[in-house]
Amino acid sequence: MEPVAGAVIRGFLDDLEGEVHFDAVADFAAPFPVEIIAAVLGVPEADRQQIRHWTDEILFRRPNDPSTTPAGLEALQARRRYFHALVADKRAHPGDDMIGSLIAAEVTADGATLRLTDVEIVEFATLLASAGSETVTKLLGNAFVLFHRNPGEWRKVVDDPGRIPNAVEEVLRYWAPSQYQGRYSLAWPRYSVDEAGCRRVTMSNVAGFANVPVGVGS
Numbered sequence: 001m002e003p004v005a006g007a008v009i010r011g012f013l014d015d016l017e018g019e020v021h022f023d024a025v026a027d028f029a030a031p032f033p034v035e036i037i038a039a040v041l042g043v044p045e046a047d048r049q050q051i052r053h054w055t056d057e058i059l060f061r062r063p064n065d066p067s068t069t070p071a072g073l074e075a076l077q078a079r080r081r082y083f084h085a086l087v088a089d090k091r092a093h094p095g096d097d098m099i100g101s102l103i104a105a106e107v108t109a110d111g112a113t114l115r116l117t118d119v120e121i122v123e124f125a126t127l128l129a130s131a132g133s134e135t136v137t138k139l140l141g142n143a144f145v146l147f148h149r150n151p152g153e154w155r156k157v158v159d160d161p162g163r164i165p166n167a168v169e170e171v172l173r174y175w176a177p178s179q180y181q182g183r184y185s186l187a188w189p190r191y192s193v194d195e196a197g198c199r200r201v202t203m204s205n206v207a208g209f210a211n212v213p214v215g216v217g218s
Contacts, residue, residue, distance in 0.1 A: 001036070001040055004036055004039050004040065005036045008032055008035045008036050008039070009032055012027075012028055012031065012032045013028070015027075016028065024140075024141075024144050025137065025140070025141045025144070028140075029136075029137045029140035029141055029144075030052065030137050031049060031052065033132070033133035033134070033136035033137055034048050034049065034051055034052040034055075034129065034133035034134075035048050035049075036133075037128060037129055037132035037133050038051055038129060038133075040097065040098050041097060041098045041099055041125055041128065041129060042086075042090060042095050042097025042098060042099045042100060043086065043129070047082070050082075051079065051082075051129050051130075051133075052133060052134070053075075054075040054076075054078055054079040054082075055075075055079070055129070055130040055133070055134050056134070057069075057071050057072050057074075057075035058072045058075050058076050058079070058130070059072070059130075059134065060072055079126055079129075080122060080126060083122045083125050083126050083129075084118060084122050086099065086125075087099060087103070087118050087121050087122055087125070088118065090103055091103055091118075098125075098128075099121060099125060102116055102121045102124065102125075103115075103116070103121065135177045135178060136177070137177075138177035138178070139168075139171060139172065139177040142171055142174075142175040142177060143167075143168075143171045146171060146174065146175065153167075
């Protein structure tokens, strides 16, 4: 996957070369992740961004309403129909990709050899296409904001690229790139009250970056 990812990312960065201003999410973080995971699955290049648009619609929520919108439900069905058609086409025309491998896979259970059904392959493919792309977009968007707000931490990464893996882990810890992600601390937090009288909590981390206090209300 690394060669595919490298080629895709370099392509998007090359398109931005020389630009004085660009939208870091719309022009980079949003479009490239789905290109990678969809290529691995075997989605034709012309269809890959549509997968992203469906996923975005499915995950959209109105303020104070956790339910999927009507447009999101329509997108969910459209995406499912697309992958059903794609799996059927892959069965007729096998390819060297993940969906092709899933079609050819054999599973042994209770002494019987079974193959995955179309429904099973479709559900896996739709999960991977969305979870394997939109979380990367949110991770990068979160990183852009956090490092902008904390330039000292960004300077640590610039000065020592060996810190990049820990920087990624710290962004994942601090702002999980999932709308429905529950988190807990492995150590007791430290509470304090700031100058404005707002109660704050500092969570410990293991990545070597500053513990930025999180506001928890007054």
